[in-house]
Amino acid sequence: MEHIFSASALKFMDFISYPDFLIEKNKTTFICGESGSGKSTLLKLMNASLSPSQGTLLYMGKDIAKCDTLRLRRNVSLISQEPYLFNGTVKENFETYFSYRDAPVPDENTMRKYLSLCCFDLPLDTDCRNLSGGEKQRVYLAVFLSFPAEIFLLDEPTAALDEQTAFRVINNIKGYCTEKEITLVIISHDRSLVTEFADDVIELERSTGI
Amino acid sequence: MNGIIELQIKEFLLVYLLLIVVAFIMKRCRIDKTKLLIVASMRMTVQLMLAGFILTYIFKNPHPALTLTYLICMTGFAIHRALAGNNEINKNFKIVIALSVSGSGALIVLFFVCGIVGVSFFEPQYVIPIAGMVMGNTMTGVALGVKTFRENIKEQRLRINALINAGAAPENILLPFMKQALETALLPTINSMLGMGIVSLPGMMTGQILSGTLPSTAILYQIAMMISICTAVCLATFASLHFGMKTMYNSKNQIIIP
Numbered sequence: 418m419e420h421i422f423s424a425s426a427l428k429f430m431d432f433i434s435y436p437d438f439l440i441e442k443n444k445t446t447f448i449c450g451e452s453g454s455g456k457s458t459l460l461k462l463m464n465a466s467l468s469p470s471q472g473t474l475l476y477m478g479k480d481i482a483k484c485d486t487l488r489l490r491r492n493v494s495l496i497s498q499e500p501y502l503f504n505g506t507v508k509e510n511f512e513t514y515f516s517y518r519d520a521p522v523p524d525e526n527t528m529r530k531y532l533s534l535c536c537f538d539l540p541l542d543t544d545c546r547n548l549s550g551g552e553k554q555r556v557y558l559a560v561f562l563s564f565p566a567e568i569f570l571l572d573e574p575t576a577a578l579d580e581q582t583a584f585r586v587i588n589n590i591k592g593y594c595t596e597k598e599i600t601l602v603i604i605s606h607d608r609s610l611v612t613e614f615a616d617d618v619i620e621l622e623r624s625t626g627i
Numbered sequence: 628m629n630g631i632i633e634l635q636i637k638e639f640l641l642v643y644l645l646l647i648v649v650a651f652i653m654k655r656c657r658i659d660k661t662k663l664l665i666v667a668s669m670r671m672t673v674q675l676m677l678a679g680f681i682l683t684y685i686f687k688n689p690h691p692a693l694t695l696t697y698l699i700c701m702t703g704f705a706i707h708r709a710l711a712g713n714n715e716i717n718k719n720f721k722i723v724i725a726l727s728v729s730g731s732g733a734l735i736v737l738f739f740v741c742g743i744v745g746v747s748f749f750e751p752q753y754v755i756p757i758a759g760m761v762m763g764n765t766m767t768g769v770a771l772g773v774k775t776f777r778e779n780i781k782e783q784r785l786r787i788n789a790l791i792n793a794g795a796a797p798e799n800i801l802l803p804f805m806k807q808a809l810e811t812a813l814l815p816t817i818n819s820m821l822g823m824g825i826v827s828l829p830g831m832m833t834g835q836i837l838s839g840t841l842p843s844t845a846i847l848y849q850i851a852m853m854i855s856i857c858t859a860v861c862l863a864t865f866a867s868l869h870f871g872m873k874t875m876y877n878s879k880n881q882i883i884i885p
Contacts, residue, residue: 491794
């Protein structure tokens with residue numbers, strides 16, 4: 418089995434220690450653990466927006482510290498817990514994010530496909546300032562899912578969604594990633610989602626010693 | 628044209644009575660800044676008296692070393708004031724600001740004194756007041772620009788993190804913040820240019836007219852001064868932010884938000 422990520426003796430700022438782990442390619446891995454156990458930090462270490470203070474983290478067998486970080490972040494796409502949308506319409510948000518990546522903007526049908534994947538059915542010209550928290554999170558998810566990537570890191574993607582929508586969204590995303598052979602890593606507190614969708618689980622514990 | 632009427636000390640002191648009006652309004656509106664008003668007025672008086680003594684000495688004994696020392700002190704103080712409200716930025720950013728303020732200011736003053744007026748750079752009668760106006764405005768512009776840049780970045784942490792995760796280059800992420808800060812820094816100068824001559828007769832022109840200079844000459848100086856100030860503010864703020872923002876991210880494309 419091919420591993421996309423592997424970590425050994427990983428530490429961040431001397432107060433978060435991670436167990437050694439492997440993340441298998443094309444599988445759905447859930448990261449669970451209580452608040453303060455460093456789940457979100459781990460995803461930031463994986464896309465190199467933070468650097469570990471100790472240990473090694475390998476992406477496709479290569480030390481992350483030696484990777485071209487911009488290319489890495491385009492392949493290892495982190496979708497953070499707190500969505501950010503620019504002022505403007507849903508379509509304009511796709512356009513703005515793609516322009517920041519210097520990438521061609523997808524056509525409207527492609528945008529709709531990703532929005533529908535995230536159970537968002539409002540028109541593309543909807544002003545994002547009028548959206549609810551859950552709707553914003555789904556538009557944000559759709560924009561990031563439309564980026565070509567090898568692995569998606571989802572930090573609490575369903576935090577602002579009701580149970581039923583959360584289930585449908587994760588089901589759609591997992592289906593999409595399986596079809597496209599994209600690895601999925603999800604942080605979630607929702608044990609029912611873990612039971613239903615996880616191929617593998619990494620349990621984190623809060624470090625006691627500083 | 629007549630020469631200027633010298634102010635007599637007794638009559639001059641009357642002007643301080645006006646501060647009572649400011650203090651009274653502050654008291655009525657419960658603005659707790661009376662102490663600051665007194666300190667600022669006293670500091671201004673002392674600083675200007677000192678400047679007056681020093682300038683009188685320099686004008687009587689013109690020497691390049693004296694003029695240069697005065698200009699260096701002036702630039703140092705301008706840098707200090709520009710950095711005073713922006714303590715949170717990193718050390719390299721501060722060095723960039725210092726170099727930008729001094730470099731842009733020196734370049735514009737040199738161009739004005741030698742190129743436009745056509746006198747030696749070390750002619751204290753010209754270089755000191757011109758440098759004072761250029762440096763003063765540059766200091767205010769840079770301080771305002773850097774403050775706007777820093778505060779907007781702090782407010783837009785979510786946006787910055789989202790764009791980092793999207794794989795955007797730090798320079799592209801920070802560029803809109805730089806543009807906005809540059810615009811904020813330049814607006815007061817441009818606005819004052821719009822109202823000049825109609826709403827206000829600016830300080831330099833007023834001073835020259837009071838001391839007997841023909842208004843037609845004073846106007847030429849003032850126009851040249853305003854364009855020079857605008858350029859110095861733009862150049863110094865642009866250089867501070869353009870090179871300063873490069874100190875905010877590392878080789879791993881991680882942006883360090885102060």
